[in-house]
Amino acid sequence: MAEVKKIKAAKKPKLADPKEASIDLTSQELIAHAQKLGVETIFDRAMNLKPCAIGIQGICCKNCAMGPCRLPLPKGGIEGEDTRKGMCGATPNTIAARNFVRMIAAGSAAHSDHGRGVAEVFLSAAKKETDAYKIKDVDKLLDIAPWLGVETTVEVDGEELDRDIDEIAVEVGENALKEWGKNEGELLYAKRAPAPLYAKWKKNGVIPRNIDREIVEIMHRTHIGVDQDYKNLIKQGTRAALCDGWGGSMLATDLQDVLFGTPYPLQSEANLGVMKEDHVNLIVHGHEPVLSEIIVAVAQSQEMIDYAKTKGAKGIQLSGICCTANELLQRHGIPTAGNFLQQELAIITGACDAMVVDIQCIMQNLANVAKCFHTKLITTHPLGKMEQENVIHIEFNEHYALEDAKRIVKMAIDNFENRKSEVMIPQHKTTQIAGFGVESIKYHLGGTFRGDYYTLNDNIINGRIRGLAGIVGCNNARSKHNDQHVTIAKELIKNDVLVLTTGCSAIACAEAGLMTPESAQVYAGQGLAEVCETVGIPPVLHLGSCVDNSRILLAATEVVKAGGLGDDISDLPAAGSAPEWMSEKAISIGHYFVTSGVYTVFDLPFPTSGAPVFHNYITKELEEIYGGMWAFASDPIEHAHKMIAHIDKKRKALGIDKARERVLMDFDDRRAL
Numbered sequence: 001m002a003e004v005k006k007i008k009a010a011k012k013p014k015l016a017d018p019k020e021a022s023i024d025l026t027s028q029e030l031i032a033h034a035q036k037l038g039v040e041t042i043f044d045r046a047m048n049l050k051p052c053a054i055g056i057q058g059i060c061c062k063n064c065a066m067g068p069c070r071l072p073l074p075k076g077g078i079e080g081e082d083t084r085k086g087m088c089g090a091t092p093n094t095i096a097a098r099n100f101v102r103m104i105a106a107g108s109a110a111h112s113d114h115g116r117g118v119a120e121v122f123l124s125a126a127k128k129e130t131d132a133y134k135i136k137d138v139d140k141l142l143d144i145a146p147w148l149g150v151e152t153t154v155e156v157d158g159e160e161l162d163r164d165i166d167e168i169a170v171e172v173g174e175n176a177l178k179e180w181g182k183n184e185g186e187l188l189y190a191k192r193a194p195a196p197l198y199a200k201w202k203k204n205g206v207i208p209r210n211i212d213r214e215i216v217e218i219m220h221r222t223h224i225g226v227d228q229d230y231k232n233l234i235k236q237g238t239r240a241a242l243c244d245g246w247g248g249s250m251l252a253t254d255l256q257d258v259l260f261g262t263p264y265p266l267q268s269e270a271n272l273g274v275m276k277e278d279h280v281n282l283i284v285h286g287h288e289p290v291l292s293e294i295i296v297a298v299a300q301s302q303e304m305i306d307y308a309k310t311k312g313a314k315g316i317q318l319s320g321i322c323c324t325a326n327e328l329l330q331r332h333g334i335p336t337a338g339n340f341l342q343q344e345l346a347i348i349t350g351a352c353d354a355m356v357v358d359i360q361c362i363m364q365n366l367a368n369v370a371k372c373f374h375t376k377l378i379t380t381h382p383l384g385k386m387e388q389e390n391v392i393h394i395e396f397n398e399h400y401a402l403e404d405a406k407r408i409v410k411m412a413i414d415n416f417e418n419r420k421s422e423v424m425i426p427q428h429k430t431t432q433i434a435g436f437g438v439e440s441i442k443y444h445l446g447g448t449f450r451g452d453y454y455t456l457n458d459n460i461i462n463g464r465i466r467g468l469a470g471i472v473g474c475n476n477a478r479s480k481h482n483d484q485h486v487t488i489a490k491e492l493i494k495n496d497v498l499v500l501t502t503g504c505s506a507i508a509c510a511e512a513g514l515m516t517p518e519s520a521q522v523y524a525g526q527g528l529a530e531v532c533e534t535v536g537i538p539p540v541l542h543l544g545s546c547v548d549n550s551r552i553l554l555a556a557t558e559v560v561k562a563g564g565l566g567d568d569i570s571d572l573p574a575a576g577s578a579p580e581w582m583s584e585k586a587i588s589i590g591h592y593f594v595t596s597g598v599y600t601v602f603d604l605p606f607p608t609s610g611a612p613v614f615h616n617y618i619t620k621e622l623e624e625i626y627g628g629m630w631a632f633a634s635d636p637i638e639h640a641h642k643m644i645a646h647i648d649k650k651r652k653a654l655g656i657d658k659a660r661e662r663v664l665m666d667f668d669d670r671r672a673l
């Protein structure tokens, strides 16, 4: 008799509880709406797909075909010698360090390749090979030129004359591009760091040679049978991370500012409630602003607005997701639709007529969600295509940028009348003041005539501002959406710590209403609230996208230069944080902050915890070398208080931990003075 196989009924997938999945009301409503429609989102997938407990601790090696070798920590921890090894004998330290530096390589590559793309468009604009782009910020061009070895003046007959701007721009573009592959010398921007930090890097031999080389070298060293010393591996990780923060990311920020304009504070809105039912909704998502900058101009043109009206729409609502959102927000005030975990939800509103994506942080499931609605999903970058058939690819080319942008905007407009499902746009949105940066902080706090960081330093020294914190990074579906970013930011400002933020963290803070000057009165401690009220800034400053973390490095450098708070970034009462991190870019960012002297807290689990010796090295011993270290916390309040404790430790070391007593001086005292 034939064997009868019992077929188990497939388990019904679990659904996320919207209130457990996100703190954001808009997201909660749309998660529930998606579930009602039977459309799966990342929040539901997180309920059914569990992470690998070994991989998450960094102790699975799959760098050759004898493995994967998985080295779980014994229950109850390691007693005595750690005898775990892979097939080739690789120890947990080697495996975790290899995996970790490969994450740095990927993160640094992503930011730096973005920078390279911008540098290529910049050079093409400087050479006037395209009409779509023109140099917008000549002052910033002149500021960065000397750092890239470009003279801004020329001596003629003993007289120093200004050089031609076009000539300077071409040389800046050429020298910038050389940073990726030059044969000699070192990363030019390393010299922008405070001198003691540069000296530490030099002494430890970690100044990058060129951007591509340091990333390639990680792939070589982590191939089977090459580097088997975790300290040597992390040293190379440091070179590659510095290539990101002080290289590819910093070049991307600078060249974007010169080409598209340096941001200054402006007002806009945040959250999916910025979408409009009676407008064509076009959403740009990803990272490189080169195409989306042109889309802004086209979407705002009368020709396209009139065309949208012929299709029954009242206008065109352009909004952004992830770091493209931050780029367009800080320069044009384009509203932010959402951060990483809200990308599927934007389509689930039923009102997204087109979503245009380029590179990084784009979920492949967008294509499956788009299939359930009328949304046109358009990929635009040769590096980022999708296999699903409903995805349209319009490859961006800077020489035809205007034509590409027009085609895309028109496609969104033509799709307006194809909406087939009920439109459900939640009605929540917040006001945000964004567009802060090194330059604007200078003028905001120092005034137009003597723009400098002295006033900021003065307020840190007198204790109104206890210290500075950078909160950056992603959302992670393993953690409640936006919860940690917002809880940590609120706890810090309550304790008079001024917060600088970028990326998806900035979007989370904006959605929670922390980016208006008025929010200081509600959430900030008395000292910080006084400063915010006096100069009219929010207690949480939006510094842009993830490549703009370079703005935080340079702002910290300016604080050092202004004086009174030590000689190096590691002396400052400052700390960094990436609470809901998930991307390899976040690891690269964390490591360049640590090796630039910043105490940096990430949440757990962390991909080094399965190798206690290596984990201990990056959490404790790195501080002796660079002054910064990795630190961890899983509870957001504990996370914030670790940062505050570090800030207080630095205040004490600087001798500014006690409020100075006010002494009334009599005549004798004055004469003695």
Ligand code: BF8
Binding pocket: 287, 322, 323, 339, 340, 360, 361, 472, 473, 474, 475, 503, 504, 505, 545, 546, 547, 582, 583, 585, 586
């Ligand atoms: O680069 S914060 S989820 S969007 S990786 Fe991605 Fe993380 Fe958001 Fe910007 Ni940064």
